[in-house]
Amino acid sequence: MAESARDRVLDALVSITAERGLDQVSIREVAAEAGVSVGTVQYYCRSKDQMLETAFRHILTRITDRAAATSRSGSVAQALRRALHEFLPLDDLRRRECRVYLAFAARAAVTPGLAEVQHELLGEMRRRCAEVFAAAQESGEVVTDFDPKDAAAVTTALVDGMLLHMLTDPTGLRGTTAVRLLDDHLGRYLDLGAGRATR
Amino acid sequence: MAESARDRVLDALVSITAERGLDQVSIREVAAEAGVSVGTVQYYCRSKDQMLETAFRHILTRITDRAAATSRSGSVAQALRRALHEFLPLDDLRRRECRVYLAFAARAAVTPGLAEVQHELLGEMRRRCAEVFAAAQESGEVVTDFDPKDAAAVTTALVDGMLLHMLTDPTGLRGTTAVRLLDDHLGRYLDLGAGRATR
DNA sequence: GAACGTATGATACGATCGTATTACGATGTG
DNA sequence: CACATCGTAATACGATCGTATCATACGTTC
Numbered sequence: 001m002a003e004s005a006r007d008r009v010l011d012a013l014v015s016i017t018a019e020r021g022l023d024q025v026s027i028r029e030v031a032a033e034a035g036v037s038v039g040t041v042q043y044y045c046r047s048k049d050q051m052l053e054t055a056f057r058h059i060l061t062r063i064t065d066r067a068a069a070t071s072r073s074g075s076v077a078q079a080l081r082r083a084l085h086e087f088l089p090l091d092d093l094r095r096r097e098c099r100v101y102l103a104f105a106a107r108a109a110v111t112p113g114l115a116e117v118q119h120e121l122l123g124e125m126r127r128r129c130a131e132v133f134a135a136a137q138e139s140g141e142v143v144t145d146f147d148p149k150d151a152a153a154v155t156t157a158l159v160d161g162m163l164l165h166m167l168t169d170p171t172g173l174r175g176t177t178a179v180r181l182l183d184d185h186l187g188r189y190l191d192l193g194a195g196r197a198t199r
Numbered sequence: 200m201a202e203s204a205r206d207r208v209l210d211a212l213v214s215i216t217a218e219r220g221l222d223q224v225s226i227r228e229v230a231a232e233a234g235v236s237v238g239t240v241q242y243y244c245r246s247k248d249q250m251l252e253t254a255f256r257h258i259l260t261r262i263t264d265r266a267a268a269t270s271r272s273g274s275v276a277q278a279l280r281r282a283l284h285e286f287l288p289l290d291d292l293r294r295r296e297c298r299v300y301l302a303f304a305a306r307a308a309v310t311p312g313l314a315e316v317q318h319e320l321l322g323e324m325r326r327r328c329a330e331v332f333a334a335a336q337e338s339g340e341v342v343t344d345f346d347p348k349d350a351a352a353v354t355t356a357l358v359d360g361m362l363l364h365m366l367t368d369p370t371g372l373r374g375t376t377a378v379r380l381l382d383d384h385l386g387r388y389l390d391l392g393a394g395r396a397t398r
Numbered sequence: 399g400a401a402c403g404t405a406t407g408a409t410a411c412g413a414t415c416g417t418a419t420t421a422c423g424a425t426g427t428g
Numbered sequence: 429c430a431c432a433t434c435g436t437a438a439t440a441c442g443a444t445c446g447t448a449t450c451a452t453a454c455g456t457t458c
Binding site: 225226227237241246247 | 444445446447448
């Protein structure tokens with residue numbers, strides 16, 4: 001079925017942000033990209049600030065849904081590894097999404113409305129990640145003792161840091177290297193086993 | 200001695216970026232903050248893009264110089280720990296600077312001129328960090344075997360990731376936690392010894 | 399002391415910005 | 429049928445944007 005006008009507006013904003021950056025986003029540009037009038041954009045978004053907050057939630061939902069949909073087969077460690085890969089810019093689609101995330105996250109540092117969204121995101125990320133680490137401890141898939149919450153905080157920070165470096169210095173940190181470094185990191189907590197070689 | 204007009208212009212840009220964000224920066228705002236005319240800003244910066252690139256280098260020099268000036272006394276690991284702390288938003292001054300860095304780094308994802316600066320920065324960071332890890336291996340201050348380059352890449356990414364999380368979700372990752380997580384991380388490579396308790 | 403480059407300010411131009419207002423057709427409802 | 433609501437478009441308003449141009453001092457150098 002055809003995309004609703006509202007979704008087309010939000011997707012247009014995301015497209016512009018991914019390709020030209022968040023500061024190239026204007027009501028008129030979004031309207032043109034979505035193929036609607038300025039009035040239609042205003043109909044769905046009361047103000048530009050509200051439009052940005054809505055679009056931030058929109059893109060985050062898309063990313064986290066994809067991560068949540070990854071396979072849970074195999075060991076807990078393997079499942080975590082696959083899920084975390086969905087947050088890294090490892091192909092064109094994820095690179096686009098990560099660019100949008102980074103742009104919004106950076107603006108969240110000075111925009112309370114966006115900071116609230118970011119707070120919800122990171123809290124959920126850490127919570128889910130800590131659950132996985134705790135589950136691995138229960139099932140004995142660990143190589144050392146550690147606090148699941150600390151491991152979650154450091155792992156999510158590492159993922160976002162590698163994301164930042166991959167996007168802003170692609171020749172300095174390549175995807176294959178990032179995946180290997182993430183494996184090394186996880187391997188310090190969990191037994192990745194042969195899963196490291198599987199997709 | 201009094202600050203030169205050029206420095207006042209660059210510092211004004213940094214101030215605006217730290218307090219209101221990079222997208223609130225305009226030639227007129229910078230001129231007003233610096234207490235000079237628009238013409239003076241244009242005299243020192245041919246275009247806005249060039250102004251941003253110059254200011255990015257300006258703030259990076261300030262940060263890296265401060266890190267380079269930290270004490271090298273004690274163990275190699277302790278010196279590295281102190282230097283890395285200069286890149287984290289652990290007080291108001293560093294929080295301001297980190298906000299500016301994050302704003303520029305995010306824009307570097309879509310602005311080739313800024314990406315070049317970021318590439319130089321991260322390359323230098325990884326190089327220096329790897330040197331320190333290698334020196335620690337030479338002097339035997341290590342707790343396991345590892346590749347200095349990999350350790351440098353993952354450590355710099357972790358620092359930037361924690362920086363991102365601390366700035367965009369201050370209640371989710373506090374400074375004391377970040378310092379502890381960084382200590383845990385370094386402790387997996389190096390023998391921090393009692394230095395962990397020292398400043 | 400005339401000429402000149404440097405540093406600064408004032409101002410004008412056209413473009414674009416976010417937002418508010420208004421109009422108009424389609425749709426549903428009394 | 430009358431009328432309200434919803435979705436969409438067109439357009440106008442004042443503000444702000446980046447940039448270009450011109451004028452004016454102040455040194456320095458022939």
